[in-house]
Amino acid sequence: MTTSLDREIATYRAANPKSAELHQKAARFMPGGDTRNSIYWDPFPLYVTDGTGTVLTDVDDNKRTDFVNNMTTLILGHRPPEVTSALRQQIDHGLSFPAPTPLVVRWAELMCDRVPSLDKVRFVNTGTEATLNAIRAARAFTGKQKLVKCEGAYHGNHDAIQISVVPPLDQAGDGDSPESIAAFPGISENAVDDIFIAPYNDIEAAEKIIRKHADELAAVIVEPVNGQCGMVPAKPEFLEGLRRVTDELGIILIFDEVIAFRIAYGGAQEYYGVTPDLTCFGKVVGGGMPVGAFGGRDDIMTMWDPSNGGATVQHAGTFNGNPMTAAAGVATLEALTRDKYEYLERLGDLLRSELQALFTELEVPMGVTGVASLFALQFTSQEVTNYRTYATNDKTMMQTMFIGLLNEGFLMSNRCAGNVSTAHTEDDVHAFVSAVRRVLKRAEST
Numbered sequence: 001m002t003t004s005l006d007r008e009i010a011t012y013r014a015a016n017p018k019s020a021e022l023h024q025k026a027a028r029f030m031p032g033g034d035t036r037n038s039i040y041w042d043p044f045p046l047y048v049t050d051g052t053g054t055v056l057t058d059v060d061d062n063k064r065t066d067f068v069n070n071m072t073t074l075i076l077g078h079r080p081p082e083v084t085s086a087l088r089q090q091i092d093h094g095l096s097f098p099a100p101t102p103l104v105v106r107w108a109e110l111m112c113d114r115v116p117s118l119d120k121v122r123f124v125n126t127g128t129e130a131t132l133n134a135i136r137a138a139r140a141f142t143g144k145q146k147l148v149k150c151e152g153a154y155h156g157n158h159d160a161i162q163i164s165v166v167p168p169l170d171q172a173g174d175g176d177s178p179e180s181i182a183a184f185p186g187i188s189e190n191a192v193d194d195i196f197i198a199p200y201n202d203i204e205a206a207e208k209i210i211r212k213h214a215d216e217l218a219a220v221i222v223e224p225v226n227g228q229c230g231m232v233p234a235k236p237e238f239l240e241g242l243r244r245v246t247d248e249l250g251i252i253l254i255f256d257e258v259i260a261f262r263i264a265y266g267g268a269q270e271y272y273g274v275t276p277d278l279t280c281f282g283k284v285v286g287g288g289m290p291v292g293a294f295g296g297r298d299d300i301m302t303m304w305d306p307s308n309g310g311a312t313v314q315h316a317g318t319f320n321g322n323p324m325t326a327a328a329g330v331a332t333l334e335a336l337t338r339d340k341y342e343y344l345e346r347l348g349d350l351l352r353s354e355l356q357a358l359f360t361e362l363e364v365p366m367g368v369t370g371v372a373s374l375f376a377l378q379f380t381s382q383e384v385t386n387y388r389t390y391a392t393n394d395k396t397m398m399q400t401m402f403i404g405l406l407n408e409g410f411l412m413s414n415r416c417a418g419n420v421s422t423a424h425t426e427d428d429v430h431a432f433v434s435a436v437r438r439v440l441k442r443a444e445s446t
């Protein structure tokens with residue numbers, strides 16, 4: 001029997017022959033033609049030639065409205081003039097130097113001025129390096145090894161944290177005290193032993209786990225908005241509770257704001273009014289260039305201070321704080337005034353409420369999660385608050401919607417998460433919701 005997914009895929013293949021051809025060539029040189037799993041999808045990804053504002057153009061000259069913005073990075077849309085002109089100016093002066101620049105000082109100042117917990121900051125090149133270094137800092141500072149992270153949270157691609165990201169439910173144990181499960185083969189067994197897994201948004205269960213292992217815990221790391229499970233915001237009492245218990249027990253609280261920094265001028269910690277000890281950043285803060293950053297309390301960050309006889313913790317990196325990323329980062333942060341966040345939140349609220357109204361009208365078992373500029377479609381009648389409820393999503397319907405929206409001229413992430421940029425308008429939102437309606441109607445009629 002031909003399913004609605006089969007039909008959407010057939011339409012997709014017919015509309016994207018050059019991408020299909022390029023993908024065959026790509027597969028000769030890269031495994032599966034891919035070098036970044038999170039942007040791969042079956043039957044083949046689209047090969048993009050241009051991004052302008054909200055519009056992506058591919059090799060078949062198809063244009064689509066982009067609601068991915070390179071996984072939440074491009075908060076001003078593609079190629080905003082402030083950022084491209086800053087990059088052009090920097091190109092005329094040099095791409096990277098074996099020395100700091102005035103730009104990196106301005107960049108650090110902008111970060112520390114707007115993020116409540118940031119006494120000091122260091123720049124790296126990925127969010128992965130940001131969480132790696134924050135975890136290392138917590139271990140060095142406390143002299144302890146173990147960590148707590150939430151089930152279903154992604155914090156980057158390094159061993160310490162590639163645990164229980166999308167664990168198979170038949171191995172994941174009890175929802176109140178989930179098992180630690182390596183995300184894939186090749187992860188150090190020590191890393192698995194060094195981490196305890198807590199359910200997201202369940203402070204009672206999380207607190208039990210933290211108290212049980214308090215003597216060995218260096219840090220609790222948490223995303224104030226869980227990206228992996230569909231932009232699921234933390235309940236305020238969850239973050240407040242983590243702060244209370246970690247303060248009481250002398251455990252470092254790390255916020256991973258690689259995505260969540262997007263939700264307010266001062267990041268998620270300003271939004272929630274909860275102050276972590278260390279924070280990890282990425283994406284937005286580099287204005288579209290490769291980036292990561294981590295920072296926080298002075299007494300912890302001082303471990304990296306190389307003056308006065310040398311740093312306690314070493315941290316090099318050929319491209320840390322490089323002037324191209326710094327130029328894009330400074331231009332982006334300077335453009336991101338408080339009124340921009342108000343606009344993004346209004347647009348996000350409109351999108352979520354229109355989608356919810358659509359699902360109610362059509363009586364489909366779907367929902368929408370998100371906060372501020374972040375959103376995701378959920379293909380389940382359950383309220384999604386954590387990994388276990390997220391796991392009830394109908395994966396086939398999710399894939400049908402994803403490919404269907406590509407056919408309608410809209411790009412979401414392949415798990416149907418999205419975000420708005422300042423380049424999007426209310427018209428984009430209405431058009432998107434109409435496209436979701438058409439995909440659902442097509443699915444209904446198959």
Ligand SMILES: Cc1ncc(COP(=O)(O)O)c(C=O)c1O
Pocket residue numbers: 071125126127128129131154155156157223227256257258259282283291292
């Ligand atoms: C919450 C979170 N932390 C860390 C990372 C890792 O960032 P990067 O891909 O820049 O290494 C990501 C990437 O998506 C993320 O979403």
